[in-house]
Amino acid sequence: MKLPQVGPVLRLLIPNIRLKMSRSLSTGTFQNSLPLNYRGGQRVQPIDSVGKEQAYEPSTGRVIATFNCSGEKEVNEAIQSAKSAFKQWSQKSGMERSRVMLDAARIIRERTEELATIETINNGKSIFEARVDIEISWLTLEYYAGLAGSMAGQHVQLPGGSFAYTRREPLGVCVGIGAWNYPFQIACWKAGPALACGNAMVYKPSPFTPISVVMLAEILAEAGAPTGLFNVVQGGASTGEFLCKHPDVAKVSFTGSVPTGSKIMEMASQGIKPVTLELGGKSPLIIFPDSDLENAVNGAMMANFLTQGQVCCNGTRVFVHRDILEKFTESVVKKVKTIKIGDPLLENTRMGPLINRPHMEKVLGFLKTAREQGAKILIGGEPYTPEDPKLKGGYYISPCVLGNCRDDMTCVKEEIFGPVMSILSFETEEEALERANNTTYGLAGGVFTSDIQRAHRVAAALQAGMCFINNYNVSPVELPFGGYKRSGFGRENGQVAIEYYSQLKTVCVEMGKVESAF
Numbered sequence: 001m002k003l004p005q006v007g008p009v010l011r012l013l014i015p016n017i018r019l020k021m022s023r024s025l026s027t028g029t030f031q032n033s034l035p036l037n038y039r040g041g042q043r044v045q046p047i048d049s050v051g052k053e054q055a056y057e058p059s060t061g062r063v064i065a066t067f068n069c070s071g072e073k074e075v076n077e078a079i080q081s082a083k084s085a086f087k088q089w090s091q092k093s094g095m096e097r098s099r100v101m102l103d104a105a106r107i108i109r110e111r112t113e114e115l116a117t118i119e120t121i122n123n124g125k126s127i128f129e130a131r132v133d134i135e136i137s138w139l140t141l142e143y144y145a146g147l148a149g150s151m152a153g154q155h156v157q158l159p160g161g162s163f164a165y166t167r168r169e170p171l172g173v174c175v176g177i178g179a180w181n182y183p184f185q186i187a188c189w190k191a192g193p194a195l196a197c198g199n200a201m202v203y204k205p206s207p208f209t210p211i212s213v214v215m216l217a218e219i220l221a222e223a224g225a226p227t228g229l230f231n232v233v234q235g236g237a238s239t240g241e242f243l244c245k246h247p248d249v250a251k252v253s254f255t256g257s258v259p260t261g262s263k264i265m266e267m268a269s270q271g272i273k274p275v276t277l278e279l280g281g282k283s284p285l286i287i288f289p290d291s292d293l294e295n296a297v298n299g300a301m302m303a304n305f306l307t308q309g310q311v312c313c314n315g316t317r318v319f320v321h322r323d324i325l326e327k328f329t330e331s332v333v334k335k336v337k338t339i340k341i342g343d344p345l346l347e348n349t350r351m352g353p354l355i356n357r358p359h360m361e362k363v364l365g366f367l368k369t370a371r372e373q374g375a376k377i378l379i380g381g382e383p384y385t386p387e388d389p390k391l392k393g394g395y396y397i398s399p400c401v402l403g404n405c406r407d408d409m410t411c412v413k414e415e416i417f418g419p420v421m422s423i424l425s426f427e428t429e430e431e432a433l434e435r436a437n438n439t440t441y442g443l444a445g446g447v448f449t450s451d452i453q454r455a456h457r458v459a460a461a462l463q464a465g466m467c468f469i470n471n472y473n474v475s476p477v478e479l480p481f482g483g484y485k486r487s488g489f490g491r492e493n494g495q496v497a498i499e500y501y502s503q504l505k506t507v508c509v510e511m512g513k514v515e516s517a518f
């Protein structure tokens with residue numbers, strides 16, 4: 001899909017051509033025929049491999065891409081490509097970097113329909129949601145483009161006219177390793193601050209979702225990024241390990257599960273490399289009886305059913321005050337009934353398939369255990385077969401609400417990563433907080449109440465990196481995002497992410513004579 005470099009007039013026409021291309025893609029038609037690695041400014045086949053992978057269209061179960069997982073040599077080539085771009089990119093002023101990033105943001109915005117369509121085909125989320133993901137993606141590049149120009153150090157006056165200054169410098173080649181639930185957006189959350197700071201990047205998406213990130217690489221090149229600034233290697237654990245262990249890599253930013261996060265940290269520790277870890281969660285959402293009920297129900301829906309529930313920060317433990325338990329549960333179940341499941345490329349669909357069959361079976365396994373442990377399925381939780389014959393091989397589950405839940409149940413303790421909400425009842429604020437915090441995770445948390453003091457008191461007491469009051473799962477790029485406890489550390493988004501992609505140099509300047517001790 002790489003388009004030739006063109007002048008400004010033709011460039012204006014290109015979005016329309018692309019829009020037509022993407023509109024003609026319906027579910028069951030896409031087949032990838034292009035190389036999925038990207039380095040040295042172009043799509044390439046890897047020069048060595050550690051096995052083959054297939055990527056699926058989860059809505060139909062069709063294989064849409066077969067590719068070789070990059071071996072050690074290919075990983076090294078990609079890193080060398082990034083290293084050579086780093087030399088140029090790191091010497092540019094923030095404003096120069098900003099211009100390239102703004103142009104990339106513009107191209108993404110203009111290609112929203114095409115990118116969202118590809119994301120939907122490869123991930124299974126509804127086109128409605130995928131468009132939002134793409135919007136967040138270009139906003140991320142725009143936001144960090146805005147910060148690039150104002151990255152600056154400090155000047156410190158010292159005795160006798162001497163002084164010091166600090167410089168915020170890039171780290172070098174940064175590695176991004178992503179999960180499959182937000183393929184394009186996760187890549188932009190990492191590339192945005194990394195590139196703004198003057199780093200180069202080698203990115204490895206999940207082998208389940210290899211398609212869209214290569215398009216980001218092409219877009220950055222089209223926007224004028226130096227050759228090799230953003231490279232893509234494809235593969236699973238082995239390819240990821242080559243990246244983490246490579247001596248020329250300065251930092252690893254990872255989004256994925258806790259066990260893999262722990263391995264990444266271990267590998268990075270060998271080279272004393274900093275890591276950012278965005279890991280899993282089992283976040284609480286506490287609903288007090290003084291909440292606006294309709295709002296609280298909508299909040300719980302947002303906290304549980306985006307992207308088929310495959311969202312790390314979901315508020316899956318919904319603590320509802322005993323006084324409103326019945327009313328709340330009834331309203332949530334009524335609302336869940338209205339979720340339109342089916343072909344994710346159709347405009348009115350709000351829930352597509354899960355990512356793949358093994359994951360669907362894992363989620364159904366959690367539901368079986370939930371039933372055995374005494375939870376009550378209030379709605380959904382069944383494999384779902386849409387009427388359209390082409391969707392018969394897809395991985396659909398009807399969205400599920402579990403009642404009668406207790407804190408010791410597996411469905412309440414473990415991350416399900418599927419469309420499953422567990423409702424728990426509570427009586428006092430103190431009790432709700434203690435139970436909410438009784439988890440090894442700490443990614444997010446939410447509270448619904450109309451009592452302003454209570455809202456802030458609860459938010460302060462929640463042991464989580466991202467807390468919502470009277471809303472859930474909104475993600476403005478200006479806000480830092482990341483976990484407490486085993487949900488990881490480091491932050492993405494917001495100004496603070498700059499600190500995770502740069503290092504501070506202090507330059508001490510002597511204006512007098514050296515006062516030697518010898």
Ligand SMILES: NC(=O)C1=CN([C@@H]2O[C@H](COP(=O)(O)OP(=O)(O)OC[C@H]3O[C@@H](n4cnc5c(N)ncnc54)[C@H](O)[C@@H]3O)[C@@H](O)[C@H]2O)C=CC1
Pocket residue numbers: 177178179180181204205206207235236237238239240241244255256257258260261263264278279280281311312313415417443
């Ligand atoms: N906090 C967050 O922002 C998010 C967290 N997640 C978590 O991720 C999990 C689901 O995503 P998955 O892709 O299944 O997670 P995963 O941990 O299996 O894989 C994530 C990425 O790491 C790579 N990887 C796997 N083993 C590796 C190794 N030994 N060395 C280097 N790289 C390796 C994978 O190929 C993939 O690109 C969920 O449990 C969820 O909790 C998912 C999305 C967002």
Ligand SMILES: C[N+](C)(C)CCCC(=O)O
Pocket residue numbers: 181182186306310311312313473474475
């Ligand atoms: C965009 N949002 C907040 C719904 C989810 C982002 C975190 C993730 O990658 O799962």
